[in-house]
Amino acid sequence: MRAHEAGALHGDLGSRGPAWLRSPEDVNALVPQLWPRTVNRTAAGSLEIGGVNVLDLAADYGTPAYLLDEDDLRARCRDFAAAFAGADVYYAGKSFICKAVVRIIDEEGLFLDVCSGGELAVALAAGFPAERIGFHGNNKSESELRRALEAGVGRIIVDSFHEIDRLTALAGELNKRPGVLIRVTVGVEAHTHEFIATAHEDQKFGFSLAGGAAFAAAAQILDEGALDLRGLHSHIGSQIFDTSGFEVAARRILELQAQIRDARGVELPELDLGGGFGIAYTTQDDPSTPGDLAKRINKIVESECELASLRKPHLSIEPGRAVVGPSVFTLYEVGTVKDVDGIRTYVSVDGGMSDNIRTALYDASYSATLANRSSAGTPMLARVVGKHCESGDIVVKDEFLPADVQPGDLIAVPGTGAYCRSMASNYNHVPRPPVVAVRDGAARVIVRRETEDDLLVLDVG
Ligand SMILES: Cc1ncc(COP(=O)(O)O)c(C=O)c1O
Numbered sequence: 006m007r008a009h010e011a012g013a014l015h016g017d018l019g020s021r022g023p024a025w026l027r028s029p030e031d032v033n034a035l036v037p038q039l040w041p042r043t044v045n046r047t048a049a050g051s052l053e054i055g056g057v058n059v060l061d062l063a064a065d066y067g068t069p070a071y072l073l074d075e076d077d078l079r080a081r082c083r084d085f086a087a088a089f090a091g092a093d094v095y096y097a098g099k100s101f102i103c104k105a106v107v108r109i110i111d112e113e114g115l116f117l118d119v120c121s122g123g124e125l126a127v128a129l130a131a132g133f134p135a136e137r138i139g140f141h142g143n144n145k146s147e148s149e150l151r152r153a154l155e156a157g158v159g160r161i162i163v164d165s166f167h168e169i170d171r172l173t174a175l176a177g178e179l180n181k182r183p184g185v186l187i188r189v190t191v192g193v194e195a196h197t198h199e200f201i202a203t204a205h206e207d208q209k210f211g212f213s214l215a216g217g218a219a220f221a222a223a224a225q226i227l228d229e230g231a232l233d234l235r236g237l238h239s240h241i242g243s244q245i246f247d248t249s250g251f252e253v254a255a256r257r258i259l260e261l262q263a264q265i266r267d268a269r270g271v272e273l274p275e276l277d278l279g280g281g282f283g284i285a286y287t288t289q290d291d292p293s294t295p296g297d298l299a300k301r302i303n304k305i306v307e308s309e310c311e312l313a314s315l316r317k318p319h320l321s322i323e324p325g326r327a328v329v330g331p332s333v334f335t336l337y338e339v340g341t342v343k344d345v346d347g348i349r350t351y352v353s354v355d356g357g358m359s360d361n362i363r364t365a366l367y368d369a370s371y372s373a374t375l376a377n378r379s380s381a382g383t384p385m386l387a388r389v390v391g392k393h394c395e396s397g398d399i400v401v402k403d404e405f406l407p408a409d410v411q412p413g414d415l416i417a418v419p420g421t422g423a424y425c426r427s428m429a430s431n432y433n434h435v436p437r438p439p440v441v442a443v444r445d446g447a448a449r450v451i452v453r454r455e456t457e458d459d460l461l462v463l464d465v466g
Protein backbone atom coordinates (compact mmCIF):
# COMPACT_ATOMS: atom_id res chain seq x y z
CA MET A 6 0.00 0.00 0.00
CA ARG A 7 1.25 3.48 -0.82
CA ALA A 8 1.36 5.87 2.10
CA HIS A 9 -1.25 8.11 0.53
CA GLU A 10 -3.81 5.30 0.51
CA ALA A 11 -3.91 4.84 4.26
CA GLY A 12 -7.31 5.53 5.70
CA ALA A 13 -8.70 7.03 2.52
CA LEU A 14 -11.30 4.35 1.90
CA HIS A 15 -13.19 4.58 5.12
CA GLY A 16 -14.19 8.17 4.85
CA ASP A 17 -12.06 9.73 7.57
CA LEU A 18 -10.88 12.29 5.06
CA GLY A 19 -14.44 13.07 4.10
CA SER A 20 -15.25 14.93 0.94
CA ARG A 21 -11.87 16.69 0.85
CA GLY A 22 -10.22 13.52 -0.45
CA PRO A 23 -6.64 12.57 0.30
CA ALA A 24 -4.10 15.38 0.78
CA TRP A 25 -2.18 14.50 -2.38
CA LEU A 26 -5.17 14.81 -4.68
CA ARG A 27 -5.31 18.29 -6.19
CA SER A 28 -7.98 19.80 -8.38
CA PRO A 29 -6.57 19.56 -11.92
CA GLU A 30 -5.98 22.64 -14.04
CA ASP A 31 -7.64 20.85 -16.93
CA VAL A 32 -10.14 18.18 -15.92
CA ASN A 33 -10.00 16.76 -19.47
CA ALA A 34 -6.23 16.24 -19.51
CA LEU A 35 -4.87 12.68 -19.58
CA VAL A 36 -1.88 12.09 -17.30
CA PRO A 37 0.41 10.09 -19.63
CA GLN A 38 1.79 7.62 -17.07
CA LEU A 39 -1.73 6.37 -16.33
CA TRP A 40 -2.84 5.52 -19.85
CA PRO A 41 -1.94 2.92 -22.49
CA ARG A 42 0.25 4.51 -25.12
CA THR A 43 -2.26 4.73 -27.98
CA VAL A 44 -4.95 6.43 -25.87
CA ASN A 45 -5.70 10.07 -26.58
CA ARG A 46 -8.56 12.52 -26.38
CA THR A 47 -9.76 13.40 -29.86
CA ALA A 48 -10.50 16.95 -30.97
CA ALA A 49 -14.19 16.15 -30.49
CA GLY A 50 -13.46 15.33 -26.83
CA SER A 51 -13.95 11.57 -26.60
CA LEU A 52 -11.17 9.06 -25.93
CA GLU A 53 -9.75 6.77 -28.53
CA ILE A 54 -7.67 3.62 -28.05
CA GLY A 55 -5.79 1.76 -30.78
CA GLY A 56 -7.33 4.14 -33.30
CA VAL A 57 -10.93 3.29 -32.30
CA ASN A 58 -13.24 5.73 -30.54
CA VAL A 59 -14.75 4.67 -27.22
CA LEU A 60 -18.17 5.78 -28.47
CA ASP A 61 -17.95 3.10 -31.15
CA LEU A 62 -16.55 0.54 -28.72
CA ALA A 63 -19.36 1.21 -26.24
CA ALA A 64 -21.95 0.96 -29.02
CA ASP A 65 -20.50 -2.28 -30.42
CA TYR A 66 -19.52 -4.12 -27.22
CA GLY A 67 -21.50 -2.45 -24.44
CA THR A 68 -20.30 -1.37 -21.04
CA PRO A 69 -18.68 -2.14 -18.75
CA ALA A 70 -15.83 -3.46 -20.88
CA TYR A 71 -12.11 -3.93 -20.39
CA LEU A 72 -10.36 -2.32 -23.37
CA LEU A 73 -6.88 -3.69 -24.08
CA ASP A 74 -4.36 -1.68 -26.07
CA GLU A 75 -2.60 -4.50 -27.90
CA ASP A 76 0.31 -2.39 -29.10
CA ASP A 77 0.89 -1.18 -25.58
CA LEU A 78 0.92 -4.74 -24.21
CA ARG A 79 3.29 -5.94 -26.92
CA ALA A 80 5.58 -2.99 -26.31
CA ARG A 81 5.69 -3.73 -22.56
CA CYS A 82 6.57 -7.38 -23.28
CA ARG A 83 9.35 -6.26 -25.60
CA ASP A 84 10.63 -3.69 -23.11
CA PHE A 85 10.93 -6.34 -20.39
CA ALA A 86 12.52 -8.88 -22.75
CA ALA A 87 15.07 -6.34 -23.99
CA ALA A 88 15.86 -4.94 -20.55
CA PHE A 89 16.34 -8.42 -19.09
CA ALA A 90 18.21 -9.83 -22.09
CA GLY A 91 20.15 -12.88 -20.91
CA ALA A 92 17.46 -13.62 -18.30
CA ASP A 93 14.03 -15.22 -18.72
CA VAL A 94 10.92 -13.11 -18.21
CA TYR A 95 7.96 -15.20 -17.05
CA TYR A 96 4.68 -13.34 -17.49
CA ALA A 97 2.57 -14.02 -14.36
CA GLY A 98 -0.65 -15.36 -15.85
CA LYS A 99 -2.57 -14.81 -12.62
CA SER A 100 -2.63 -11.09 -13.43
CA PHE A 101 -4.71 -11.81 -16.54
CA ILE A 102 -4.78 -14.88 -18.73
CA CYS A 103 -6.74 -15.80 -21.83
CA LYS A 104 -5.70 -17.52 -25.05
CA ALA A 105 -5.13 -14.31 -27.01
CA VAL A 106 -2.87 -12.87 -24.32
CA VAL A 107 -0.97 -16.16 -24.04
CA ARG A 108 -0.33 -16.01 -27.80
CA ILE A 109 0.88 -12.43 -27.53
CA ILE A 110 3.21 -13.42 -24.68
CA ASP A 111 4.53 -16.27 -26.82
CA GLU A 112 4.97 -14.13 -29.93
CA GLU A 113 6.87 -11.53 -27.92
CA GLY A 114 9.25 -14.17 -26.58
CA LEU A 115 8.26 -14.22 -22.90
CA PHE A 116 7.92 -17.29 -20.70
CA LEU A 117 4.74 -17.98 -18.72
CA ASP A 118 4.01 -18.53 -15.04
CA VAL A 119 0.77 -20.35 -14.20
CA CYS A 120 -0.49 -21.14 -10.72
CA SER A 121 -3.41 -23.53 -11.19
CA GLY A 122 -4.65 -26.30 -13.44
CA GLY A 123 -7.05 -23.79 -15.00
CA GLU A 124 -4.30 -21.37 -15.98
CA LEU A 125 -2.24 -24.29 -17.30
CA ALA A 126 -5.24 -25.40 -19.37
CA VAL A 127 -5.52 -21.94 -20.97
CA ALA A 128 -1.80 -21.88 -21.73
CA LEU A 129 -1.88 -25.32 -23.35
CA ALA A 130 -5.11 -24.56 -25.24
CA ALA A 131 -3.37 -21.52 -26.72
CA GLY A 132 -0.46 -23.73 -27.81
CA PHE A 133 2.11 -22.16 -25.50
CA PRO A 134 5.28 -24.29 -25.47
CA ALA A 135 5.15 -26.28 -22.23
CA GLU A 136 8.90 -26.11 -21.71
CA ARG A 137 8.57 -22.32 -21.31
CA ILE A 138 5.96 -22.65 -18.55
CA GLY A 139 6.67 -22.44 -14.81
CA PHE A 140 4.06 -23.91 -12.47
CA HIS A 141 3.44 -22.24 -9.09
CA GLY A 142 1.09 -22.79 -6.19
CA ASN A 143 1.19 -23.61 -2.50
CA ASN A 144 -1.30 -26.46 -2.81
CA LYS A 145 -1.05 -28.05 -6.24
CA SER A 146 -3.19 -31.15 -6.38
CA GLU A 147 -1.98 -34.51 -7.57
CA SER A 148 -4.01 -34.18 -10.76
CA GLU A 149 -2.59 -30.72 -11.44
CA LEU A 150 0.95 -32.01 -10.96
CA ARG A 151 0.22 -35.02 -13.14
CA ARG A 152 -1.06 -32.79 -15.94
CA ALA A 153 2.00 -30.56 -15.64
CA LEU A 154 4.34 -33.56 -15.88
CA GLU A 155 2.45 -35.09 -18.78
CA ALA A 156 2.49 -31.76 -20.63
CA GLY A 157 6.22 -31.39 -19.95
CA VAL A 158 6.21 -28.01 -18.20
CA GLY A 159 9.68 -26.56 -17.94
CA ARG A 160 9.76 -26.12 -14.20
CA ILE A 161 7.66 -26.60 -11.13
CA ILE A 162 8.19 -24.28 -8.20
CA VAL A 163 7.82 -26.52 -5.15
CA ASP A 164 6.27 -24.97 -2.08
CA SER A 165 6.01 -27.64 0.66
CA PHE A 166 7.44 -30.97 1.80
CA HIS A 167 4.14 -32.63 1.00
CA GLU A 168 4.45 -31.38 -2.55
CA ILE A 169 8.01 -32.69 -2.86
CA ASP A 170 6.77 -36.14 -1.79
CA ARG A 171 3.76 -35.98 -4.13
CA LEU A 172 5.85 -34.87 -7.08
CA THR A 173 8.57 -37.42 -6.38
CA ALA A 174 6.00 -40.22 -6.40
CA LEU A 175 4.43 -38.97 -9.64
CA ALA A 176 7.79 -38.50 -11.31
CA GLY A 177 8.62 -42.13 -10.53
CA GLU A 178 5.25 -43.33 -11.84
CA LEU A 179 5.51 -41.31 -15.06
CA ASN A 180 9.22 -41.92 -15.49
CA LYS A 181 10.08 -38.20 -15.60
CA ARG A 182 12.64 -36.03 -13.84
CA PRO A 183 11.02 -32.59 -13.71
CA GLY A 184 13.00 -29.41 -13.24
CA VAL A 185 12.11 -27.73 -9.95
CA LEU A 186 12.84 -24.52 -8.08
CA ILE A 187 12.38 -24.15 -4.33
CA ARG A 188 10.15 -21.27 -3.28
CA VAL A 189 11.98 -19.61 -0.41
CA THR A 190 10.40 -17.32 2.17
CA VAL A 191 13.20 -14.86 2.69
CA GLY A 192 11.69 -12.92 5.61
CA VAL A 193 11.35 -9.57 3.84
CA GLU A 194 8.57 -7.20 4.88
CA ALA A 195 7.74 -5.74 1.47
CA HIS A 196 6.34 -2.21 1.50
CA THR A 197 2.94 -3.04 0.12
CA HIS A 198 -0.52 -4.02 1.35
CA GLU A 199 -0.40 -6.88 3.87
CA PHE A 200 -2.53 -9.12 1.64
CA ILE A 201 -0.14 -8.87 -1.30
CA ALA A 202 3.15 -9.19 0.59
CA THR A 203 4.45 -12.74 0.33
CA ALA A 204 7.88 -13.07 1.91
CA HIS A 205 7.47 -12.25 5.59
CA GLU A 206 7.80 -15.31 7.81
CA ASP A 207 4.20 -15.68 8.99
CA GLN A 208 2.40 -16.80 5.84
CA LYS A 209 1.46 -19.73 3.69
CA PHE A 210 3.89 -19.48 0.77
CA GLY A 211 7.26 -21.13 0.49
CA PHE A 212 9.91 -22.72 2.69
CA SER A 213 11.27 -20.62 5.52
CA LEU A 214 14.87 -19.53 5.13
CA ALA A 215 15.36 -18.52 8.74
CA GLY A 216 13.81 -21.69 10.13
CA GLY A 217 15.98 -23.94 7.95
CA ALA A 218 13.13 -25.48 5.94
CA ALA A 219 14.46 -24.13 2.64
CA PHE A 220 17.87 -25.74 3.16
CA ALA A 221 16.22 -28.97 4.30
CA ALA A 222 14.06 -29.00 1.15
CA ALA A 223 17.13 -28.58 -1.05
CA ALA A 224 18.96 -31.33 0.85
CA GLN A 225 16.02 -33.72 0.50
CA ILE A 226 15.67 -33.12 -3.25
CA LEU A 227 19.42 -33.51 -3.82
CA ASP A 228 19.54 -36.67 -1.68
CA GLU A 229 16.62 -38.33 -3.41
CA GLY A 230 17.66 -37.32 -6.93
CA ALA A 231 14.19 -37.88 -8.40
CA LEU A 232 13.68 -34.18 -9.14
CA ASP A 233 16.10 -31.97 -11.05
CA LEU A 234 16.80 -29.10 -8.64
CA ARG A 235 17.43 -26.11 -10.92
CA GLY A 236 17.47 -23.32 -8.37
CA LEU A 237 15.89 -21.10 -5.75
CA HIS A 238 12.93 -18.76 -6.05
CA SER A 239 11.79 -15.70 -4.12
CA HIS A 240 8.74 -13.49 -4.66
CA ILE A 241 8.42 -10.80 -2.02
CA GLY A 242 5.03 -9.32 -2.91
CA SER A 243 3.21 -7.14 -5.36
CA GLN A 244 2.87 -3.43 -6.29
CA ILE A 245 6.34 -2.69 -4.88
CA PHE A 246 8.21 0.51 -5.72
CA ASP A 247 11.16 0.29 -3.39
CA THR A 248 13.87 -2.03 -4.76
CA SER A 249 15.52 -2.41 -1.35
CA GLY A 250 13.22 -5.40 -0.70
CA PHE A 251 14.64 -7.17 -3.77
CA GLU A 252 18.14 -6.37 -2.56
CA VAL A 253 17.57 -8.01 0.82
CA ALA A 254 15.81 -10.94 -0.84
CA ALA A 255 18.68 -11.47 -3.30
CA ARG A 256 21.28 -11.27 -0.53
CA ARG A 257 19.49 -13.79 1.67
CA ILE A 258 18.69 -16.22 -1.11
CA LEU A 259 22.26 -16.14 -2.39
CA GLU A 260 23.49 -16.84 1.13
CA LEU A 261 21.35 -19.96 0.97
CA GLN A 262 22.84 -20.73 -2.44
CA ALA A 263 26.31 -20.51 -0.87
CA GLN A 264 25.22 -22.65 2.08
CA ILE A 265 23.99 -25.36 -0.31
CA ARG A 266 27.27 -25.18 -2.24
CA ASP A 267 29.34 -25.43 0.93
CA ALA A 268 27.33 -28.32 2.34
CA ARG A 269 26.64 -30.27 -0.86
CA GLY A 270 29.17 -29.09 -3.42
CA VAL A 271 26.42 -27.97 -5.82
CA GLU A 272 25.96 -24.50 -7.28
CA LEU A 273 22.36 -24.35 -8.41
CA PRO A 274 22.25 -22.96 -11.96
CA GLU A 275 19.10 -20.80 -11.79
CA LEU A 276 17.65 -18.04 -9.62
CA ASP A 277 14.19 -16.47 -9.84
CA LEU A 278 13.51 -13.21 -8.04
CA GLY A 279 9.77 -13.15 -8.75
CA GLY A 280 7.61 -10.25 -9.84
CA GLY A 281 5.88 -7.49 -7.94
CA PHE A 282 7.00 -4.35 -9.80
CA GLY A 283 4.61 -1.49 -9.12
CA ILE A 284 2.64 0.47 -11.72
CA ALA A 285 0.98 3.89 -11.68
CA TYR A 286 -2.63 3.91 -10.53
CA THR A 287 -2.63 7.60 -9.61
CA THR A 288 -0.44 10.63 -10.23
CA GLN A 289 1.39 9.76 -6.98
CA ASP A 290 2.88 6.54 -8.30
CA ASP A 291 6.20 6.73 -10.07
CA PRO A 292 7.14 3.27 -11.34
CA SER A 293 10.60 2.28 -12.52
CA THR A 294 11.14 1.36 -16.16
CA PRO A 295 12.06 -2.24 -16.99
CA GLY A 296 15.52 -0.89 -17.91
CA ASP A 297 16.02 0.60 -14.45
CA LEU A 298 14.74 -2.54 -12.76
CA ALA A 299 17.03 -4.75 -14.83
CA LYS A 300 20.06 -2.61 -14.08
CA ARG A 301 19.41 -2.61 -10.34
CA ILE A 302 18.51 -6.29 -10.09
CA ASN A 303 21.51 -7.42 -12.14
CA LYS A 304 23.80 -5.24 -10.07
CA ILE A 305 22.43 -6.60 -6.80
CA VAL A 306 22.79 -10.21 -7.97
CA GLU A 307 26.30 -9.65 -9.34
CA SER A 308 27.60 -7.97 -6.20
CA GLU A 309 26.03 -10.56 -3.89
CA CYS A 310 27.50 -13.37 -6.01
CA GLU A 311 30.90 -11.74 -5.85
CA LEU A 312 30.70 -11.46 -2.07
CA ALA A 313 29.81 -15.14 -1.72
CA SER A 314 32.21 -16.25 -4.50
CA LEU A 315 29.32 -17.71 -6.49
CA ARG A 316 28.90 -17.88 -10.25
CA LYS A 317 26.00 -15.68 -11.33
CA PRO A 318 23.04 -18.03 -11.80
CA HIS A 319 20.78 -17.79 -14.83
CA LEU A 320 18.25 -15.20 -13.72
CA SER A 321 14.49 -15.10 -14.20
CA ILE A 322 11.73 -12.76 -13.08
CA GLU A 323 7.93 -13.00 -13.04
CA PRO A 324 6.19 -9.70 -13.68
CA GLY A 325 2.42 -9.72 -14.17
CA ARG A 326 0.98 -6.36 -13.21
CA ALA A 327 3.82 -4.37 -14.81
CA VAL A 328 3.26 -6.16 -18.13
CA VAL A 329 -0.52 -6.08 -18.53
CA GLY A 330 -1.78 -3.65 -15.87
CA PRO A 331 -1.22 -0.36 -17.69
CA SER A 332 -2.40 -1.70 -21.07
CA VAL A 333 -6.09 -1.79 -20.15
CA PHE A 334 -8.75 0.63 -19.02
CA THR A 335 -12.29 -0.19 -18.01
CA LEU A 336 -15.08 1.70 -19.74
CA TYR A 337 -18.24 2.20 -17.69
CA GLU A 338 -21.48 4.07 -18.25
CA VAL A 339 -22.77 6.41 -15.58
CA GLY A 340 -26.24 5.53 -14.31
CA THR A 341 -26.82 7.97 -11.46
CA VAL A 342 -25.13 10.96 -9.86
CA LYS A 343 -25.99 11.59 -6.24
CA ASP A 344 -24.86 14.58 -4.26
CA VAL A 345 -25.02 13.64 -0.61
CA ASP A 346 -25.30 17.11 0.74
CA GLY A 347 -22.08 18.55 2.05
CA ILE A 348 -20.47 15.12 2.23
CA ARG A 349 -19.68 13.67 -1.17
CA THR A 350 -20.87 13.20 -4.74
CA TYR A 351 -21.37 9.58 -5.74
CA VAL A 352 -21.16 8.71 -9.42
CA SER A 353 -22.63 5.22 -9.94
CA VAL A 354 -21.45 3.16 -12.88
CA ASP A 355 -22.76 -0.05 -14.41
CA GLY A 356 -20.07 -2.34 -12.92
CA GLY A 357 -18.20 -2.23 -9.65
CA MET A 358 -16.60 -4.65 -7.22
CA SER A 359 -17.46 -7.61 -9.47
CA ASP A 360 -15.12 -6.29 -12.19
CA ASN A 361 -12.61 -4.60 -9.87
CA ILE A 362 -12.35 -5.97 -6.35
CA ARG A 363 -9.00 -4.33 -5.66
CA THR A 364 -10.38 -1.13 -4.15
CA ALA A 365 -12.47 -3.05 -1.63
CA LEU A 366 -9.89 -5.76 -1.00
CA TYR A 367 -6.66 -3.78 -0.78
CA ASP A 368 -7.92 -0.23 -0.30
CA ALA A 369 -6.34 0.40 -3.72
CA SER A 370 -6.43 3.81 -5.35
CA TYR A 371 -7.47 4.36 -8.96
CA SER A 372 -8.01 7.33 -11.27
CA ALA A 373 -10.82 8.09 -13.70
CA THR A 374 -11.74 10.46 -16.50
CA LEU A 375 -14.83 11.37 -18.46
CA ALA A 376 -14.43 9.37 -21.68
CA ASN A 377 -17.27 10.22 -24.10
CA ARG A 378 -16.71 13.99 -24.24
CA SER A 379 -14.61 16.75 -22.82
CA SER A 380 -16.26 19.17 -20.47
CA ALA A 381 -16.06 22.83 -19.59
CA GLY A 382 -17.49 21.97 -16.15
CA THR A 383 -15.47 22.79 -13.06
CA PRO A 384 -13.60 19.90 -11.45
CA MET A 385 -15.69 18.24 -8.75
CA LEU A 386 -14.40 15.76 -6.22
CA ALA A 387 -16.38 12.55 -6.70
CA ARG A 388 -16.41 8.92 -5.69
CA VAL A 389 -17.03 6.41 -8.47
CA VAL A 390 -19.07 3.53 -7.13
CA GLY A 391 -20.58 0.38 -8.58
CA LYS A 392 -24.06 -1.13 -8.70
CA HIS A 393 -23.57 -3.84 -6.08
CA CYS A 394 -25.46 -4.29 -2.88
CA GLU A 395 -22.49 -3.30 -0.73
CA SER A 396 -21.49 0.13 0.54
CA GLY A 397 -17.82 -0.82 0.08
CA ASP A 398 -18.51 -1.27 -3.64
CA ILE A 399 -16.13 1.51 -4.64
CA VAL A 400 -14.25 1.67 -7.94
CA VAL A 401 -12.38 4.97 -7.49
CA LYS A 402 -12.28 6.34 -3.98
CA ASP A 403 -11.58 9.97 -4.91
CA GLU A 404 -11.24 11.66 -8.26
CA PHE A 405 -11.96 15.03 -9.80
CA LEU A 406 -14.60 14.71 -12.51
CA PRO A 407 -16.33 17.60 -14.28
CA ALA A 408 -19.28 18.90 -12.28
CA ASP A 409 -21.63 18.31 -15.21
CA VAL A 410 -21.09 14.54 -15.27
CA GLN A 411 -24.47 12.94 -15.87
CA PRO A 412 -26.26 9.66 -16.57
CA GLY A 413 -25.26 8.31 -19.98
CA ASP A 414 -21.71 9.65 -19.76
CA LEU A 415 -18.85 7.18 -20.11
CA ILE A 416 -16.13 6.94 -17.46
CA ALA A 417 -12.73 5.35 -18.11
CA VAL A 418 -10.65 3.87 -15.26
CA PRO A 419 -7.03 3.14 -16.26
CA GLY A 420 -4.62 0.53 -14.90
CA THR A 421 -7.17 -2.29 -14.81
CA GLY A 422 -5.31 -4.88 -16.91
CA ALA A 423 -4.00 -6.84 -13.94
CA TYR A 424 -6.04 -8.53 -11.22
CA CYS A 425 -9.37 -7.06 -12.33
CA ARG A 426 -10.81 -9.46 -14.93
CA SER A 427 -8.78 -12.27 -13.34
CA MET A 428 -10.36 -11.59 -9.92
CA ALA A 429 -13.80 -10.71 -11.27
CA SER A 430 -16.84 -12.38 -9.73
CA ASN A 431 -20.54 -12.80 -10.37
CA TYR A 432 -21.57 -11.13 -7.14
CA ASN A 433 -25.24 -10.15 -7.32
CA HIS A 434 -25.39 -12.23 -10.51
CA VAL A 435 -23.78 -9.45 -12.49
CA PRO A 436 -22.23 -11.03 -15.61
CA ARG A 437 -18.51 -10.39 -16.07
CA PRO A 438 -17.50 -7.84 -18.74
CA PRO A 439 -15.73 -8.71 -21.99
CA VAL A 440 -12.12 -7.98 -22.83
CA VAL A 441 -11.80 -6.21 -26.16
CA ALA A 442 -8.38 -5.90 -27.77
CA VAL A 443 -7.90 -2.86 -29.98
CA ARG A 444 -5.11 -2.31 -32.48
CA ASP A 445 -4.57 -0.32 -35.68
CA GLY A 446 -8.15 0.86 -35.88
CA ALA A 447 -9.70 -2.57 -35.36
CA ALA A 448 -11.25 -4.17 -32.29
CA ARG A 449 -11.74 -7.85 -31.48
CA VAL A 450 -13.36 -9.53 -28.52
CA ILE A 451 -10.82 -11.80 -26.83
CA VAL A 452 -13.00 -12.72 -23.84
CA ARG A 453 -16.69 -12.36 -24.53
CA ARG A 454 -19.18 -10.80 -22.15
CA GLU A 455 -20.81 -13.26 -19.81
CA THR A 456 -24.57 -13.48 -20.12
CA GLU A 457 -27.32 -14.24 -17.67
CA ASP A 458 -27.76 -17.49 -19.60
CA ASP A 459 -24.15 -18.40 -18.82
CA LEU A 460 -24.97 -18.00 -15.15
CA LEU A 461 -28.18 -19.97 -15.42
CA VAL A 462 -26.40 -22.85 -17.18
CA LEU A 463 -24.56 -23.56 -13.94
CA ASP A 464 -27.74 -23.43 -11.93
CA VAL A 465 -28.86 -27.02 -12.46
CA GLY A 466 -31.26 -27.38 -9.50
C1 LIG B 1 5.02 -16.26 -7.30
C2 LIG B 1 4.53 -15.03 -7.97
N1 LIG B 1 5.18 -14.59 -9.05
C3 LIG B 1 4.76 -13.48 -9.70
C4 LIG B 1 3.68 -12.76 -9.27
C5 LIG B 1 3.29 -11.55 -10.05
O1 LIG B 1 3.27 -10.40 -9.31
P1 LIG B 1 3.04 -9.00 -10.04
O2 LIG B 1 1.82 -9.11 -10.85
O3 LIG B 1 2.89 -8.05 -8.92
O4 LIG B 1 4.25 -8.74 -10.86
C6 LIG B 1 2.98 -13.17 -8.12
C7 LIG B 1 1.84 -12.39 -7.58
O5 LIG B 1 2.00 -11.58 -6.70
C8 LIG B 1 3.41 -14.35 -7.46
O6 LIG B 1 2.77 -14.80 -6.39
Ligand SMILES: N[C@@H](CCCC[NH3+])C(=O)O
Nearest residue numbers: 201203243244363423424
Ligand atom coordinates in the same frame (compact mmCIF):
# COMPACT_ATOMS: atom_id res chain seq x y z
N1 LIG C 1 -4.05 -9.95 -6.59
C1 LIG C 1 -3.05 -9.04 -6.15
C2 LIG C 1 -1.67 -9.41 -6.55
C3 LIG C 1 -1.29 -10.86 -6.45
C4 LIG C 1 -0.91 -11.28 -5.08
C5 LIG C 1 -0.63 -12.75 -5.02
N2 LIG C 1 0.68 -13.18 -5.42
C6 LIG C 1 -3.39 -7.62 -6.56
O1 LIG C 1 -4.39 -7.37 -7.11
O2 LIG C 1 -2.66 -6.71 -6.34
